[in-house]
Amino acid sequence: MKELKQKALELNSQDELKDFRKEFIFPEAVFGASDKKGPSSNERSHLYFAGHSLGLMPKGVRESIEQELEDWQKLGVEGHVHARRPWVPYHENITASFAHLTNSKASEVVAMNTLTVNLHLMLVSFYQPTPKRYKILIENNTFPSDKYAVDSQARFHGFDPSQAVVELRPDRDNGMTVSEQALIDQIKEQGDELALVMLGNCNYLSGQKFPFEKIVEAARSVGAMVGFNLAHGIGNLELSLHDWDIDFAVWCTYKYLNSGPGGIAGAFVHEKHHQRNDLNRFEGWWGHDKQTRFAMGPDFKAIPSVEAWQLSNPPIFQLAALKASLEVFDRATMPRLRKKSEMITSFLEECLIEMCGSSLEIVTPKERGSMLCVRVKKNPKQLLEDLKHKDVTLDFREPDILRMTPIALYNNFTDVFELSKIIGESLND
Numbered sequence: 408m409k410e411l412k413q414k415a416l417e418l419n420s421q422d423e424l425k426d427f428r429k430e431f432i433f434p435e436a437v438f439g440a441s442d443k444k445g446p447s448s449n450e451r452s453h454l455y456f457a458g459h460s461l462g463l464m465p466k467g468v469r470e471s472i473e474q475e476l477e478d479w480q481k482l483g484v485e486g487h488v489h490a491r492r493p494w495v496p497y498h499e500n501i502t503a504s505f506a507h508l509t510n511s512k513a514s515e516v517v518a519m520n521t522l523t524v525n526l527h528l529m530l531v532s533f534y535q536p537t538p539k540r541y542k543i544l545i546e547n548n549t550f551p552s553d554k555y556a557v558d559s560q561a562r563f564h565g566f567d568p569s570q571a572v573v574e575l576r577p578d579r580d581n582g583m584t585v586s587e588q589a590l591i592d593q594i595k596e597q598g599d600e601l602a603l604v605m606l607g608n609c610n611y612l613s614g615q616k617f618p619f620e621k622i623v624e625a626a627r628s629v630g631a632m633v634g635f636n637l638a639h640g641i642g643n644l645e646l647s648l649h650d651w652d653i654d655f656a657v658w659c660t661y662k663y664l665n666s667g668p669g670g671i672a673g674a675f676v677h678e679k680h681h682q683r684n685d686l687n688r689f690e691g692w693w694g695h696d697k698q699t700r701f702a703m704g705p706d707f708k709a710i711p712s713v714e715a716w717q718l719s720n721p722p723i724f725q726l727a728a729l730k731a732s733l734e735v736f737d738r739a740t741m742p743r744l745r746k747k748s749e750m751i752t753s754f755l756e757e758c759l760i761e762m763c764g765s766s767l768e769i770v771t772p773k774e775r776g777s778m779l780c781v782r783v784k785k786n787p788k789q790l791l792e793d794l795k796h797k798d799v800t801l802d803f804r805e806p807d808i809l810r811m812t813p814i815a816l817y818n819n820f821t822d823v824f825e826l827s828k829i830i831g832e833s834l835n836d
């Protein structure tokens with residue numbers, strides 16, 4: 408154990424992103440930690456490992472929102488044009504960062520709505536089933552909202568979801584993850600009945616990362632569309648949405664992107680679809696040509712980009728929070744974040760194996776992002792109770808799953824060591 412502690416300190420000193428930690432606010436002891444006596448507890452921050460659920464608050468967010476509050480106070484409606492950052496085009500402040508994070512063209516990404524709303528808007532356009540081609544392939548362990556969304560879209564088009572929505576079948580021993588070959592075979596198996604492959608690029612529960620390029624290739628070989636839900640991918644994995652040639656993607660920003668609870672979401676539509684007249688689309692005034700929007704005419708003229716999918720004028724305070732949090736990403740950059748994330752997640756795995764042994768099973772395969780999903784084999788509720796009282800935040804899914812994520816921007820290797828030690832002590836008690 409001593410060696411791991413030493414290794415954590417060495418890795419911290421070599422960490423070129425270590426200064427970013429200071430740009431985030433760690434929560435106070437959320438449940439009133441009772442054990443302040445351990446050797447580590449006095450010297451450490453709250454152990455926050457729930458960035459896959461809600462990212463920590465970047466310090467710059469408060470100032471960014473306050474600027475908009477001040478401008479609203481001073482200018483009222485004139486802020487739409489005369490605010491220091493005018494509100495009418497405010498969402499454009501996000502575009503360059505989204506384009507970097509996803510490796511897309513600026514015309515392909517936009518901040519709008521929330522994740523499930525955006526998923527529905529994309530399904531309206533990219534799920535246009537026919538009696539022959541009507542199936543949607545989704546993950547097993549799909550996040551419930553994604554399943555409700557695709558089921559309701561199938562029903563909306565007159566199909567029975569139990570026929571139209573097909574879930575991946577896991578083929579690995581843990582009963583949760585799918586091998587690459589099985590995934591590709593299962594896409595091809597659907598043949599010309601498959602309308603759409605709609606996967607997360609990292610499963611929300613198992614943490615498995617999917618092989619994007621191979622998925623696109625397999626989907627195209629049977630003539631299907633491809634969409635990704637990047638809720639657990641954006642800010643976590645390196646992406647290349649334009650070159651992968653997917654049709655659409657959606658994401659939220661409150662997890663890895665740290666935009667705050669209920670933060671505004673994002674969407675990608677590949678440029679090859681921007682000028683198509685044969686796609687269904689739900690439309691609103693914010694998707695209308697910018698030069699003539701305020702002429703308030705009755706007929707919709709689409710902006711020739713993903714912005715045509717916008718409906719409403721967006722929430723400025725949420726955009727302001729997101730803008731501040733993305734500035735941190737612009738400086739850190741995804742290649743550096745990903746490099747650290749691979750190291751810190753592997754270190755977490757090493758520490759858990761060393762300190763918890765067979766009391767835990769690591770479900771997440773090596774193809775993964777930052778998150779580890781582990782099955783607790785012995786009294787998971789007791790472990791949770793212990794963690795609460797030791798200033799630790801991670802999350803639990805019934806009946807025995809713990810998810811924990813070391814976030815490259817704000818966690819360090821000592822956090823990982825301390826977390827594993829606390830889990831190990833509780834399990835071996």
Ligand SMILES: Cc1ncc(COP(=O)(O)O)c(C=O)c1O
Pocket residue numbers: 521522523524550552553607611636638639659
């Ligand atoms: C994979 C996935 N899909 C959908 C959602 C739902 O997101 P929202 O409530 O922002 O629509 C979440 C939220 O955690 C998620 O992780």
